[in-house]
Structure formats: C-alpha cells, structure tokens
Amino acid sequence: MARGSGEANRPCHHLAGAAGTCAAGRLRSGNLVMTRPERPCPVCRKPRSAEFSPFCSSRCRDRDLMQWLEEGYSIPGRAAPPANSDED
Numbered sequence: 775m776a777r778g779s780g781e782a783n784r785p786c787h788h789l790a791g792a793a794g795t796c797a798a799g800r801l802r803s804g805n806l807v808m809t810r811p812e813r814p815c816p817v818c819r820k821p822r823s824a825e826f827s828p829f830c831s832s833r834c835r836d837r838d839l840m841q842w843l844e845e846g847y848s849i850p851g852r853a854a855p856p857a858n859s860d861e862d
Contacts, residue, residue: 813828815830816828817830817838818834
C-alpha cells in the first residue's frame with residue numbers, strides 16, 4: 775500500500791483488550807498500533823512461558839521465590855533497629 779494512504783492509521787482489529795492495549799497484547803496509541811517487545815525470563819533470560827509468566831519455567835519461578843525468602847532481594851528503606859539480646 776502506498777505511503778499516506780491511511781494504512782498506519784487503521785485501528786487494530788484486536789480491540790477486545792483493556793484500555794491502551796488490544797487483545798493481542800499490542801499497545802495502542804490513538805489509532806496507531808505498536809508491538810511490545812517480548813521480555814525474557816528475569817532469572818535466566820530465556821523466552822517467557824505463558825504458564826509461568828513472567829518466568830520461563832517453574833524452576834526459575836521457584837529460584838526467584840527463594841531469593842526473596844532468603845533475603846537475596848531487598849527493598850531500600852531505613853535500617854532496622856538492633857535486636858535486644860537480654861539473654862544472660
């Protein structure tokens with residue numbers, strides 16, 4: 775199709791999604807449709823699995839959970855007060 779003929783301004787045919795996105799996961803800006811780059815698994819960088827999203831597998835999901843439970847990840851904030859050890 776020739777440039778300027780309105781092809782780029784055609785609305786997405788997947789318009790059943792939430793506001794701002796279409797059902798196919800494409801971002802909508804007015805009538806323009808932009809595709810979102812696929813993000814890899816945050817643990818191993820392999821492609822994501824729909825079943826374990828945002829991870830690629832149950833192994834990566836569990837590794838991430840263990841990082842949180844073993845305090846491998848932290849959220850910045852004030853330091854905790856020292857614990858009182860009155861055990862004499």
